[in-house]
Every structure is written in structure tokens, then in C-alpha cells.
Amino acid sequence: MKIKGPGFPGPLPPQPAPRPGALPWPPGTRLDARITAARDDTLTLSIGGRTVQVELRDLSPPLAGALREAAGGTGRPFAAGDLLQVRAGRRAGRPALELVEHIPAPARLAAPALRAVLPRQGPLGPLLANLHALAAPGPDRPPLPPPVRAAVERVLTLLPQAPTLRDPQVLARALARSGVFLEYGLQKLAEAAADRDMPPQAVTARRETVETDLRLALERLAAVLRQAAGRPTPAAPPPAGAPRPLPGGHPPPSPAPAGQPPGAAPNRQAAGEPPRPPVTPGPRATPTVRGLENMQAVLGELLRQTEQATARIQAHQLTMAQEIPRPSWLLELPVRQPDGIDVFGLRIERDEAGEAGGRSGHTWRVKLSFELEGLGPVEAHITLAGGAVSVHFGTGDAATGDLFRRHLDTLHRRLAGAGLTVGRLSCRCGLAPPAPGGGGSLLDDHA
Numbered sequence: 001m002k003i004k005g006p007g008f009p010g011p012l013p014p015q016p017a018p019r020p021g022a023l024p025w026p027p028g029t030r031l032d033a034r035i036t037a038a039r040d041d042t043l044t045l046s047i048g049g050r051t052v053q054v055e056l057r058d059l060s061p062p063l064a065g066a067l068r069e070a071a072g073g074t075g076r077p078f079a080a081g082d083l084l085q086v087r088a089g090r091r092a093g094r095p096a097l098e099l100v101e102h103i104p105a106p107a108r109l110a111a112p113a114l115r116a117v118l119p120r121q122g123p124l125g126p127l128l129a130n131l132h133a134l135a136a137p138g139p140d141r142p143p144l145p146p147p148v149r150a151a152v153e154r155v156l157t158l159l160p161q162a163p164t165l166r167d168p169q170v171l172a173r174a175l176a177r178s179g180v181f182l183e184y185g186l187q188k189l190a191e192a193a194a195d196r197d198m199p200p201q202a203v204t205a206r207r208e209t210v211e212t213d214l215r216l217a218l219e220r221l222a223a224v225l226r227q228a229a230g231r232p233t234p235a236a237p238p239p240a241g242a243p244r245p246l247p248g249g250h251p252p253p254s255p256a257p258a259g260q261p262p263g264a265a266p267n268r269q270a271a272g273e274p275p276r277p278p279v280t281p282g283p284r285a286t287p288t289v290r291g292l293e294n295m296q297a298v299l300g301e302l303l304r305q306t307e308q309a310t311a312r313i314q315a316h317q318l319t320m321a322q323e324i325p326r327p328s329w330l331l332e333l334p335v336r337q338p339d340g341i342d343v344f345g346l347r348i349e350r351d352e353a354g355e356a357g358g359r360s361g362h363t364w365r366v367k368l369s370f371e372l373e374g375l376g377p378v379e380a381h382i383t384l385a386g387g388a389v390s391v392h393f394g395t396g397d398a399a400t401g402d403l404f405r406r407h408l409d410t411l412h413r414r415l416a417g418a419g420l421t422v423g424r425l426s427c428r429c430g431l432a433p434p435a436p437g438g439g440g441s442l443l444d445d446h447a
Contacts, residue, residue, distance in 0.1 A: 024050070027090060029088040031087070033045040033084040033086055034081070034083055034084075035078055035084065036051070041055055041056055042056065054096070085100040085101040086099055086100060110319075114315060117311050121312040121314070123281065123282060124281070125281065125284060125285035125343055129284065129288075129341065130289045130302060131302075135156055142289065142295065142298055148225060148228050151217075155214070155218065155221055159334045162335050162342075177212050178313075179216075179316075180330070180331045185213060214334075218309055219310055222303060225299055283372075284373065289302065312332070316332070328347065329347070331346055332346070333346060344368060344369070345370070346369075348364070349365045365384075366383075378395050379394040380392070380393050380394075381393075387421050388423035389421070391415075391424075392425075401427055
């Protein structure tokens, strides 16, 4: 059973009416099915474009019983969106489907894994500030072990520089290599390597995408830091009963340690509250490693921050999985500046064709969050709908709002000069999202 990613999943094809009668497949045929509806005693399945209904009593009793027990005795181990692998057969003289494998919907798998990873995640900013400081030339630069310095420089090399992101292709590559699509890249590489008809240059391109992934570089940096600091490698296999790997190969994070590291998100699991997605990026952090007394302290600080940054990327992945089937990307993009590294948070969403206000075609929404020196927190809500782009800025500082409003005309000219139809441009003090609809005047200077 194969699940594609990270592209936005399209709508299911039109389904015929349920057919509870005879099954059209010969006994022994193995089939992939998606649950479209689950009731107490029946499941509605989509199998190869055909909709069928099966009774729970016709599924394999041992496996179905084990699933009910794993569901906490609720008797409802199945839900819409779950994937099943079944085998056509007969039971008590009537056509039936034998359950071979059950894969819960990604959202059901993501919730417990997200509860585990949130206490271990931390912002990328402190790690990136330290890496930038360690790579800068100067007499007070600590003499890192050569493998560590090479891994640090590798991470910094992968970060895009601000001027290059004006090129749409460079921006697209930076987003694809931001870490949240690592498993997807590995899957595509494996498929390309196994396809004898795939041109060698295509395989090389997919291998390069994987090798330049930010999360992979951070995991390699963590491994080098553990070796240099004499720390043990975390145990690989999860204990029995732990959440199974996410479809596509993404493993659930290990349980959170008892001692919560500084800068990590609060543990909300004890309070019984649902997991929340990571916070938006904050201001540029100040490097801390140069004030540490010895190399072991430097290595320990870097390892802690690297593990937090890797867990943060995993938290983004799990948050995305929770939002399936709504197409959504959630990621952070570090950008190199001459004097440091800034982090931009992005949420990219797409409505299905015709879903938003009856307009034809897809509607894209992008929320861009950042906090640059002298500006304070800023959010940009960008909508592309019906061939027109609209932008709403929200600022946490009144002076920044005045600055942005003075340049809305310039933004309008540049968007139009790029060949875009410009809708509404607005800016107001406050970080609340814009009102839906996008109507009103072209330029809104209300504060």
C-alpha cells in the first residue's frame, strides 16, 4: 500500500452508489481500500473507483478483535480516511473481504506523535545564530573538531541567501529542501532508482534533493556532535505498542524526556489539551556559544539546540499530517543575510477548485510570518484567487504599520509589473488575520 506525498492530494474521483451485493473480484484478490464512512456495523469502502459496503462481522475476526482492543474497547477501531488492505473471499457461503492490514488515517497517527515531539522542539534561531558565529572568522572562534566544523559549514551552505530568493526557482528549491519533505524525497529517489527507464540525470537530481535537505543535514550534525561529545546514540526501535511509522516512512518521535530543555514548548499533554502547532519564528537570536567555558560545553549546547531544531521540523510534519485532507504546507525557511540568519515561517494552503466563493480554479493562501530588526513581528496574508493577488499586512508595531502603508503603492506597481492582476492591498496594526472575502478598496490605510 503506497501513499504519495508531499503534493496536495486531489479530490477522490466520483463514486458510484454503494453496492452491498456480490463482490466483483475473484477470491484471493488483494485490494487497497480507503474507508469513506464508518458506522457501528458497516464500512463504506472505495476500492479502485468502486464503492462497496461490508459488514464488520465479515472481516477477519482475530485481527478485527485485536483492533477493537487497541482502540480501547470502544468497538470503533476504524474511521473515515483509514486505509485497508483486504483480500476477496467468502465467509459463511457469502462474498466477503478478509482484512489483511489496517493503516489509520495520518491525522489519527499524528496526534499522539505530536504530543510526544512538542516538548522536545525548540526554535531554529538560537542554533542558527551559534552556527553563524562559529563559522565567522575571528581570533575568538572556538577550535571545533574538524568533523563538527565540516558539518556546521554544510548546514550553513544549504541555507539560501536573501538576494537569490527573488528567483522563483531558487525559492521553490529552498522550500522543497526545508526539511518537511525529506521522506517524500527519499520515496521518490527509491522509485527512480528502481525504475530502469528513468534517465540517470533524473535519478541524480532526486539524489541531490535528498542530500541537500536541511533536516538531513541537521541529523548528520547531531550525529557528529554526539560522537565528538561522547554521547550515546538514541535507541532506534520504539517499544511495543508505540505509534507505528507514518505512511511514507516518517517515524514517530520517541517519548519526550523527563527534563524539559530550555526553550522547548510547554508540555500540554498532562493537562489533556490537544497538541498545538509550533509558534511562529521570533526575532534573530543572540549567539551563546562564545561565552561557554570549554569545548565540551560548546558541543553540548550545539547538540541540544540541533535536536530541538530537528524536533521542530518533525512537529511541522506532524501538524501537516493532522490537517489532511485539507491541502496545507507548514514550514520555516532560514535565510542567510550578511550579518546573520533570519527565519521566515510559512503556511501555504490551497482550496479545491470552486470551493472558495464559487470562483473557478484553485485559491491559494500563504501566511508569511517574520520578525526583522527594527520592524517587530509582521504577518503577510497573501491570497491568489480568480487570477488576482491580494496582500494584507499585520504588524505588531504602529511605526512599522505606517512604514508599510507608505509603500503599498510601490508594492502595487511591482506586482502589476510582474504580470499579476492586483486585488486588495492593506495594512493595519495587529496580527489578526484579514476578514474573509477580500472585497473593498484597492488600498486600505486604516490603522
